[in-house]
Every structure is written in C-alpha cells, then in structure tokens.
Amino acid sequence: MAKKTRARSREGTTQHNTDAPAGENPRRPCPCGSGKRYKACHGAGDDVIVLRPFDGLAAECDLVAMREFLPSATAPLPLREPSDVTVTLTTVLPGASAALVRPDGTIMLGMQVQTRSGDLSADLGKALRWAQAAEPGSALPVVGPGLGEGELVRLQDLLDPEATLDLTLHTDFGWWVVPSEDGTEPAADVTAALERANSVIMPTEAVVADGVRSAYWVDTGSKAHLRWVRPEPEEKLLAAMARLHARGELALTEDARFAGVFRAHGILVPVWDLDRELHPKEWAAPAAAFAVRLDEALADETSLTDAERRARDALAGKQVTLR
Structure with missing residues (x-):
C-alpha cells in the first residue's frame, strides 16, 4: 500500500494544497502536478512533497519561471556566502543534467531536470554541494537517492533571501559550448545536440x-x-x-x-x-x-x-x- 504523503511544513513556508492527501487514494493524481497517478509517482516511496519549494526567497518568481517557462536563460546564483567559484543557474543543461563543472571550475546548475524528489529546493541544494566537491569536467546526470546524505540543505539555506535573479534570456543554446583556446570546432554530436535544442526554442x-x-x-x-x-x-x-x-x-x-x-x-x-x-x-x-x-x-x-x-x-x- 502506498504510504501517505506528508506536506512538509517549515518555518516561514506556506503550503497551498486544496486537495485531500493523495495517500488516501493511490489512484488520485499526484499533488506534485506531474500528471501521473500518486502510486506511480511520489506514492512509490516515502517522499515528502513540498508544494511551494522556493517560498521565502525574493527570487521565487524567477526560479519558477526558469523551471517552467523560459527556454534558454542563465543567471548568476546570489549565494549568502561569497565564493571564488562562479555559480550559474540555467534553465536546462545538455542532457538535462542536474549540474556540471566546466574545465575552468565554474559551476552550472540546471532547473529543468527529471526528478522524483518532492522538494526541488533540496534537489538544487544537493546538486550545488555535489558540484562544489566535484572535479572540473564532471557532470551530474540526476539528483538521485544517496546523493547528499546527511543534513538537508535547501536553496533557502544557500541563497541571499532578499536577492532576485539577474536573468539573461538567450535566443539559442550557444552558451552550452565553451570556445576552445585553439579554435577547434565542437564535435559533431555536440553540434547536432545544439541544433536539436535550438530548433524547439520559442521566442x-x-x-x-x-x-x-x-x-x-x-x-x-x-x-x-x-x-x-x-x-x-x-x-x-x-x-x-x-x-x-x-x-x-x-x-x-x-x-x-x-x-x-x-x-x-x-x-x-x-x-x-x-x-x-x-x-x-x-x-x-x-x-x-x-x-x-x-x-x-x-x-x-x-x-x-x-x-x-x-x-x-x-x-x-x-x-x-x-x-
């Protein structure tokens, strides 16, 4: 039997859920909004669904837009604690990766990723913590079970709560590719991936x-x-x-x-x-x-x-x- 879903309540976080607890009927639509039945989504495990994951952040509307509406956009992440490493939030990364560390050490975090987690804010916190410890040139395909075990770290713990995002909207995904120092052209598979991604961008x-x-x-x-x-x-x-x-x-x-x-x-x-x-x-x-x-x-x-x-x-x- 599917376990009941608990709505996580945090200090300063207001949850808005007009539905009855999904766990009362595993055939109901999952309250995360995936469109799947609860038993096939978050009811498959003992997960907690946070219905308003970015509550308390001045950047909440920016984060929702990057997650759901903007095709190609980037923004410096306004961290609470200054860092020598540049962290850039993106709408989507190649392969819908959760994070990647470029050869120069700069960190890229993706908003539009596949995840079964019920807390997007915690997923982004885990991805950032992974990237801060990863080697240059590494990529994190997905925030899965076992990543970031221990104390829960969410965006609310990492970001300046009063800062909004300085968003840059792009007309394509050319920013995916870092120009090589010797002028070498990207590999054919990279070029093909860029062409596919660019073809579906809505102005x-x-x-x-x-x-x-x-x-x-x-x-x-x-x-x-x-x-x-x-x-x-x-x-x-x-x-x-x-x-x-x-x-x-x-x-x-x-x-x-x-x-x-x-x-x-x-x-x-x-x-x-x-x-x-x-x-x-x-x-x-x-x-x-x-x-x-x-x-x-x-x-x-x-x-x-x-x-x-x-x-x-x-x-x-x-x-x-x-x-």
Missing part, C-alpha cells in the same frame, strides 16, 4: 515596466502570450483578480484577453492571449497599467460581492497545475 522576451517583474512574452507559433509569475498567496491573488474580472478590467487591452491561470510550485501564473503582430515592448505600458489596477485590488480587504465571488469561481475553473 521569449521579458516585459519590463514599472511595477512589472517576472512577466514574459512568448510566441508559441500559433499564438503569442504574456505569462506573469505572481508571488502573492493563491487565495489573495484570485480574490484581487476576481474584483477586476467583475469590473471588466482583467484584460490587458480590448484585444488582449485573459486566457487562464497556471499553478506552478505553489504560486499562480496568469496568462493573456496577445496579438502576435505587436512587438513585445508594446506590451510594457498595458502591463504597467494592469499592475496598478491589480495592486489596488490586492489592497482591498472588503468582502467579495456576489458578482466577485462568481468571478473568483470562474477564475478557479481556469486553473491548470504544472508539474
């Missing part, structure tokens, strides 16, 4: 404006979207968005309709459908105007009206949980 740009952070324009080929990672607790954000929805103020513009909400790692990501003909920078002003409306709605502590409650229920019905 993505940050939307930058006053009051706007962790908002990204993306062209999926058939549509353009704005994906905006929000740090507020789910119920508070849904209530504020419901107030705007009831007033007809949830769209960015008349032609940029609200599409729905992703739930990713304990926080919400509202999504809007956009006109593909407009340049990403043209959405900065509408996003800034929406940010003002949303801040005002977030500050409203009065009870929701009947119309606003209906709007909240409608928004809740448009939620999709990502892994």
Whole structure:
C-alpha cells in the first residue's frame, strides 16, 4: 500500500494544497502536478512533497519561471556566502543534467531536470554541494537517492533571501559550448545536440515596466502570450483578480484577453492571449497599467460581492497545475 504523503511544513513556508492527501487514494493524481497517478509517482516511496519549494526567497518568481517557462536563460546564483567559484543557474543543461563543472571550475546548475524528489529546493541544494566537491569536467546526470546524505540543505539555506535573479534570456543554446583556446570546432554530436535544442526554442522576451517583474512574452507559433509569475498567496491573488474580472478590467487591452491561470510550485501564473503582430515592448505600458489596477485590488480587504465571488469561481475553473 502506498504510504501517505506528508506536506512538509517549515518555518516561514506556506503550503497551498486544496486537495485531500493523495495517500488516501493511490489512484488520485499526484499533488506534485506531474500528471501521473500518486502510486506511480511520489506514492512509490516515502517522499515528502513540498508544494511551494522556493517560498521565502525574493527570487521565487524567477526560479519558477526558469523551471517552467523560459527556454534558454542563465543567471548568476546570489549565494549568502561569497565564493571564488562562479555559480550559474540555467534553465536546462545538455542532457538535462542536474549540474556540471566546466574545465575552468565554474559551476552550472540546471532547473529543468527529471526528478522524483518532492522538494526541488533540496534537489538544487544537493546538486550545488555535489558540484562544489566535484572535479572540473564532471557532470551530474540526476539528483538521485544517496546523493547528499546527511543534513538537508535547501536553496533557502544557500541563497541571499532578499536577492532576485539577474536573468539573461538567450535566443539559442550557444552558451552550452565553451570556445576552445585553439579554435577547434565542437564535435559533431555536440553540434547536432545544439541544433536539436535550438530548433524547439520559442521566442521569449521579458516585459519590463514599472511595477512589472517576472512577466514574459512568448510566441508559441500559433499564438503569442504574456505569462506573469505572481508571488502573492493563491487565495489573495484570485480574490484581487476576481474584483477586476467583475469590473471588466482583467484584460490587458480590448484585444488582449485573459486566457487562464497556471499553478506552478505553489504560486499562480496568469496568462493573456496577445496579438502576435505587436512587438513585445508594446506590451510594457498595458502591463504597467494592469499592475496598478491589480495592486489596488490586492489592497482591498472588503468582502467579495456576489458578482466577485462568481468571478473568483470562474477564475478557479481556469486553473491548470504544472508539474
């Protein structure tokens, strides 16, 4: 029989799980959001699922974006303790590796990795600890059982809690390859891997404006979207968005309709459908105007009206949980 899943509760960490414990029915979808049944996912072992793994970090929205939405991006990791070794956080590494140490000793950590762990923050902590002790030129394919035994170390223990990430978005994965000193071209298999990875990148740009952070324009080929990672607790954000929805103020513009909400790692990501003909920078002003409306709605502590409650229920019905 599958063991019951326990939601890890840490000081300063708020868990948001609207489902009953998955262990009560091993055939239920796993609460980690993988889309698998609980018995085939985290119910297969005595694992603990942390529903909001990056809670307490100012970089939470950046981390969620790198894990779920950004195709090719890098950022220096803002460690609590200064290090002589450069540590770079990446969306994905060759082979979806968890970490690698380049020949010059610099460390690269991957966010988009395959893992059965229920605590992404601890996985990244283990990968970093492994890389700090590994030889140059080493790679860690996956954070598996037996790695990092002993005291649990999470990102919250390693990062400056007040620091956000200085993200750089790339149009390809050329940063995977370190230029050789003698000008030698990469091996054929490396070139082929780069071509495959580059072929699936969806054009993505940050939307930058006053009051706007962790908002990204993306062209999926058939549509353009704005994906905006929000740090507020789910119920508070849904209530504020419901107030705007009831007033007809949830769209960015008349032609940029609200599409729905992703739930990713304990926080919400509202999504809007956009006109593909407009340049990403043209959405900065509408996003800034929406940010003002949303801040005002977030500050409203009065009870929701009947119309606003209906709007909240409608928004809740448009939620999709990502892994």
